[in-house]
Amino acid sequence: MKRRRLALFVLLCATLLQSGCEFKDLDKRFFVVSIGVDKSKDPKKPYHVSLKVAIPSGQVQMGKESFDVYAVDDSTISNAVQHLKANVDKEFDFGHTKMLVFGKELAEDDYRDALDWMVRARFLQQIAWVGVGSPNAEEVLRVKPNFERLPSNALFLSFGQIGVESEFTVSRYLFDFFRANEEPGSSPVLPIIKAREGHFTIDNAYVMDGKRAKLRLNADETVLFNTLVRSQNKYEYVLEQDGKRFVFHADQISVSRSLTESPKPTATVKIKLGGTLVESQDQVVKEQDLLKVSDQLGRKIQKDIKTLLEKFRDQHLDPYEFGLYYRATHWDDVDQEVAAWKKMYPSLQFDVQVKVNLRGSGVIE
Amino acid sequence: MRENRYFFYLVILNMLTNVVMFVPHVLLENRFGSGMMSAVVAVPVSMALLIVFTKQIQKVEGFTLSKMLQATFPTWIRVPFLVLLSAVWMTAGAMSVVVYTEMTRRFLSPETSSLMILTILLLLVIGVSYLESDLVMYGVEVLFIFVVPVIVFLLGKALFSKSMNWLEVSDIATHLWSLPDLKSVGAATFLFSGFVNMAIFGRHFPSRLKPLHYWMLGVMGLSVILTSFLIPIGFLGSFSVERYAFPWMSTADSMRMEFFFIERVVGPFLLLYLILSTLCTIVTWHVGCQLIDSLFSTPRKMRRVIILAVFSLSAVGMQKFLLNEHLMYRFTSNWLVIRLAAEFLLIASVVYGVRRWKKSS
Numbered sequence: 001m002k003r004r005r006l007a008l009f010v011l012l013c014a015t016l017l018q019s020g021c022e023f024k025d026l027d028k029r030f031f032v033v034s035i036g037v038d039k040s041k042d043p044k045k046p047y048h049v050s051l052k053v054a055i056p057s058g059q060v061q062m063g064k065e066s067f068d069v070y071a072v073d074d075s076t077i078s079n080a081v082q083h084l085k086a087n088v089d090k091e092f093d094f095g096h097t098k099m100l101v102f103g104k105e106l107a108e109d110d111y112r113d114a115l116d117w118m119v120r121a122r123f124l125q126q127i128a129w130v131g132v133g134s135p136n137a138e139e140v141l142r143v144k145p146n147f148e149r150l151p152s153n154a155l156f157l158s159f160g161q162i163g164v165e166s167e168f169t170v171s172r173y174l175f176d177f178f179r180a181n182e183e184p185g186s187s188p189v190l191p192i193i194k195a196r197e198g199h200f201t202i203d204n205a206y207v208m209d210g211k212r213a214k215l216r217l218n219a220d221e222t223v224l225f226n227t228l229v230r231s232q233n234k235y236e237y238v239l240e241q242d243g244k245r246f247v248f249h250a251d252q253i254s255v256s257r258s259l260t261e262s263p264k265p266t267a268t269v270k271i272k273l274g275g276t277l278v279e280s281q282d283q284v285v286k287e288q289d290l291l292k293v294s295d296q297l298g299r300k301i302q303k304d305i306k307t308l309l310e311k312f313r314d315q316h317l318d319p320y321e322f323g324l325y326y327r328a329t330h331w332d333d334v335d336q337e338v339a340a341w342k343k344m345y346p347s348l349q350f351d352v353q354v355k356v357n358l359r360g361s362g363v364i365e
Numbered sequence: 366m367r368e369n370r371y372f373f374y375l376v377i378l379n380m381l382t383n384v385v386m387f388v389p390h391v392l393l394e395n396r397f398g399s400g401m402m403s404a405v406v407a408v409p410v411s412m413a414l415l416i417v418f419t420k421q422i423q424k425v426e427g428f429t430l431s432k433m434l435q436a437t438f439p440t441w442i443r444v445p446f447l448v449l450l451s452a453v454w455m456t457a458g459a460m461s462v463v464v465y466t467e468m469t470r471r472f473l474s475p476e477t478s479s480l481m482i483l484t485i486l487l488l489l490v491i492g493v494s495y496l497e498s499d500l501v502m503y504g505v506e507v508l509f510i511f512v513v514p515v516i517v518f519l520l521g522k523a524l525f526s527k528s529m530n531w532l533e534v535s536d537i538a539t540h541l542w543s544l545p546d547l548k549s550v551g552a553a554t555f556l557f558s559g560f561v562n563m564a565i566f567g568r569h570f571p572s573r574l575k576p577l578h579y580w581m582l583g584v585m586g587l588s589v590i591l592t593s594f595l596i597p598i599g600f601l602g603s604f605s606v607e608r609y610a611f612p613w614m615s616t617a618d619s620m621r622m623e624f625f626f627i628e629r630v631v632g633p634f635l636l637l638y639l640i641l642s643t644l645c646t647i648v649t650w651h652v653g654c655q656l657i658d659s660l661f662s663t664p665r666k667m668r669r670v671i672i673l674a675v676f677s678l679s680a681v682g683m684q685k686f687l688l689n690e691h692l693m694y695r696f697t698s699n700w701l702v703i704r705l706a707a708e709f710l711l712i713a714s715v716v717y718g719v720r721r722w723k724k725s726s
Contacts (some may be wrong), residue, residue: 011488119608122471125629125631126618126619127618127619127620127621162623173619175600175619178602178608179600179605180602182605182608183533321532324532324533324536327536328532328533329539330539331539331540331541331542
């Protein structure tokens with residue numbers, strides 16, 4: 001019994017060795033909340049890396065946050081991060097890095113190495129948000145919104161849909177961006193974050209071709225794309241008719257797609273929208289008008305989506321992942337499937353069917 | 366349920382540790398080829414082994430492997446056979462801790478030395494494994510009550526997550542029609558091989574399984590193997606999944622708990638696998654050291670501790686030898702096939718031995 005106690009004591013003493021784990025206390029760390037990667041002007045040091053570091057404060061208050069942005073040019077991203085350590089007195093901690101921003105110029109040139117670094121670095125989380133910063137990533141990091149409580153929190157809230165839910169916002173996690181980038185049957189889409197004085201505007205998006213940003217979607221196209229992938233649950237569409245406008249608010253959406261190969265390769269996209277009118281510049285909306293308006297709305301959305309899909313097809317982009325859908329529904333060998341799809345996609349026809357259920361015209365007729 | 370639940374613990378423990386043993390890696394490597402078919406084929410193969418084995422040991426009251434071998438086989442077969450079996454068991458336990466050490470070091474504490482983590486885990490394993498079978502089993506039961514609800518929660522979270530891309534999953538599912546290969550089947554059958562631990566635990570916890578229990582095990586095994594194979598594909602994508610060194614770790618990192626006080630799932634996931642992989646080592650090494658101990662006429666605790674110390678030294682050696690995850694992967698995937706062969710051998714000897722034993726007595 002005595003010997004056992006002694007053994008236990010020795011074991012307990014062994015835990016004292018554990019303090020040697022090079023652990024740093026919280027007050028010896030700087031939390032990096034966002035990372036921006038830009039293209040620099042120096043061809044020898046192509047990367048301009050900026051880190052946004054949160055400075056902790058005792059009281060959390062709107063607009064009272066403080067942070068610092070450090071930036072440096074270097075030949076590699078890791079070198080730049082190591083180099084930036086020379087500016088501060090505490091160790092960088094990437095445990096709260098939840099926003100990764102590519103500069104616009106870098107995204108339009110070649111973002112693959114930067115993406116590779118982000119996925120490879122074990123300290124960056126896979127559920128970080130990814131976006132393209134305009135005019136550049138550093139500007140986006142430097143924005144200080146008046147309504148922000150914690151550094152970079154505004155972006156986390158916009159993308160996480162815990163706060164605002166905007167039909168213009170495309171949200172992408174790092175792992176999902178990487179997935180779509182490697183996937184032959186898909187083209188990744190990233191939001192464009194425009195830096196403004198005291199806030200951000202996130203209403204455009206880029207479609208990538210696996211190497212660079214190829215197609216810029218404007219605000220209307222972004223809404224239509226979001227409708228297709230159902231990333232949000234509320235959308236508004238405008239119908240213009242004889243110089244008068246109606247605004248349709250859709251809150252029930254279902255989208256389905258299918259592919260047929262004969263006689264001609266055709267993709268069928270069926271969309272059902274349910275909602276109400278929220279604005280009418282024609283003053284009174286009568287019962288018989290409702291049917292007419294919903295019919296015309298359906299035709300308009302149908303035309304817009306078809307145009308958008310054809311635009312993607314002509315640019316050899318596939319953000320709605322028809323290619324993946326093709327592979328998911330075919331039982332052939334994988335290389336054969338990829339090759340067959342590559343041959344088929346440029347001549348693919350689209351059959352878009354939109355059904356609008358107008359449930360009412362709001363509070364008044 | 367009576368005593369049958371202990372049998373279930375042993376089988377489920379192996380099912381859950383498959384992630385650490387590179388089982389999903391082997392299947393993911395062949396995901397466009399034989400992976401899917403092998404996962405499906407593995408279920409009837411290993412269920413057949415399981416049913417034969419349990420039926421045989423139920424025929425003898427208080428079955429132990431060593432007693433049966435002693436009664437029916439000459440010494441020159443019995444001794445090398447038992448040493449070989451315990452070596453296979455030892456490798457299972459050693460790989461489980463070594464791989465887990467590498468995982469924590471990569472994702473949790475890159476500054477800590479791997480030897481330190483491994484030593485602490487091994488001390489714990491030695492301290493538990495040398496005990497009698499019933500004590501070990503009660504420990505397993507207590508930890509199971511903690512672990513299983515969390516795992517069910519995480520799996521549910523993954524399956525109903527918005528990030529789960531079902532098109533990618535059905536892309537892989539539509540590659541079902543190809544011939545299974547040995548390596549993948551060897552990996553997939555590992556999920557069920559917890560039943561061989563009954564060779565030792567059977568004495569204290571005899572089980573009487575009914576057809577319903579076999580069905581339960583089969584369905585459970587199939588769903589576990591499909592989830593551990595297909596969830597990484599759903600999250601990481603059928604093409605990019607092979608780019609990840611530890612696909613399941615990255616899958617856990619890709620899950621997000623918005624309304625929990627920690628957002629990342631990696632932390633709980635690593636903690637969970639700390640428990641599971643250590644338990645796996647405890648159970649397999651317990652069986653391994655009991656097998657060697659049974660070669661001597663009287664069982665002794667001190668002898669078992671020494672055997673476990675030898676096991677630990679070889680685990681440390683393995684860690685030194687298998688420097689990176691590629692070497693570990695190659696070693697483990699080959700070991701999984703050897704294990705399947707050893708399992709066949711064991712069951713053949715049990716079938717033969719039990720028949721002769723019953724005849725002679």
